[in-house]
Amino acid sequence: MNKRKMRFVAKRFPPGLGLLLAVVLAPRVVWACACGCGVFDVGTGLELPQGQGGMVFVDYDYQDQNHNWSGTSSAPNANNTDKEIRTHFVTVGLQYMFDRSWGVQVEVPYDERYFKTTGGASGSDLVALNWAALGDIRVEGIYTGFSPDMSTGINFGFKLPTGDYTHNDAFGDIDRDTELGTGSTDILLGGFHRGNLPGNNSFTWFAQALLDLPVATRNDYRPGLEVDAAAGIYYRGWFVHSVKITPVAQIIGSERTSDEGANASHPVASGYQRIMLSPGIEFDMHPVSFYADVEVPVFQDFRGNQVAAPWLVKASVSYHF
Numbered sequence: 001m002n003k004r005k006m007r008f009v010a011k012r013f014p015p016g017l018g019l020l021l022a023v024v025l026a027p028r029v030v031w032a033c034a035c036g037c038g039v040f041d042v043g044t045g046l047e048l049p050q051g052q053g054g055m056v057f058v059d060y061d062y063q064d065q066n067h068n069w070s071g072t073s074s075a076p077n078a079n080n081t082d083k084e085i086r087t088h089f090v091t092v093g094l095q096y097m098f099d100r101s102w103g104v105q106v107e108v109p110y111d112e113r114y115f116k117t118t119g120g121a122s123g124s125d126l127v128a129l130n131w132a133a134l135g136d137i138r139v140e141g142i143y144t145g146f147s148p149d150m151s152t153g154i155n156f157g158f159k160l161p162t163g164d165y166t167h168n169d170a171f172g173d174i175d176r177d178t179e180l181g182t183g184s185t186d187i188l189l190g191g192f193h194r195g196n197l198p199g200n201n202s203f204t205w206f207a208q209a210l211l212d213l214p215v216a217t218r219n220d221y222r223p224g225l226e227v228d229a230a231a232g233i234y235y236r237g238w239f240v241h242s243v244k245i246t247p248v249a250q251i252i253g254s255e256r257t258s259d260e261g262a263n264a265s266h267p268v269a270s271g272y273q274r275i276m277l278s279p280g281i282e283f284d285m286h287p288v289s290f291y292a293d294v295e296v297p298v299f300q301d302f303r304g305n306q307v308a309a310p311w312l313v314k315a316s317v318s319y320h321f
Helices: 016-025 037-041
Strands: 053-065 067-071 082-097 102-119 125-134 138-143 152-159 185-197 200-216 226-235 238-240 243-256 272-285 288-308 312-320
Touching: 053 288, 082 288, 243 288
Parallel strands: none
Antiparallel strands: 053 082, 053 312, 067 288, 082 102, 102 125, 102 138, 138 152, 152 185, 185 200, 200 226, 226 243, 238 243, 243 272, 272 288, 288 312
């Protein structure tokens, strides 16, 4: 069956100059769908470490993949047996910096998915399925000891196969790349850098990247390798009473290779390249911060027929201690 869907992406955001890091350090999208969830992990950084201490956070991400896409253009919905994949991602996380150089971050996701596809008893019925389950937990180390201001850092760790990857109905309508978990153990490796614009300390630029490499897989399914990168700028100068307001502008790029194995899509209908523009804003009322953004694709190149989302949403609340 020529079914396939798209992947997700996005992340959180921190106070002031923090906006950029969390993305890199935060395995936010701990979710393991073949839909490119890693996108939610790059961008501004709510989980940005700024010194010794900790932070707890709750992230919410949303994506509604409801239109068929093939190559670099929209394609007729009739060309894809999958019609819609709508997902709510909720992630609870903890980040703790032991000192100005070393830290750790853990993210535990719980996701809910609605899936409409062609299948059922006859193979041609329109079937709607809805389920929720634990996603793939991420555990990462953080190193920010390259400079005293923690402006450069790396994160490294693993995505664990804790998410449900066997959920299905009686007719086997849910493909492996539509499950909430991948069933794989992945190596995570990322890095970031930020700095002020020359001659203007009110504007900070940032860049970051995150690699997700599956290394141990199950049941003849290997999700594609995914690389997500983001670059942007934010303004650190608005205060309304005790609330610091930080607007953010960023561009996010993603590359995901095709899935492999007997349980991957055949013919190939997975893997993509994508570029998105993402305006966002953060409200910092220390020790509490709130961040939100929207991500809008401006270029997409999908292999085969995949259902794509016209926009993605991210929101995050964090408490620093």
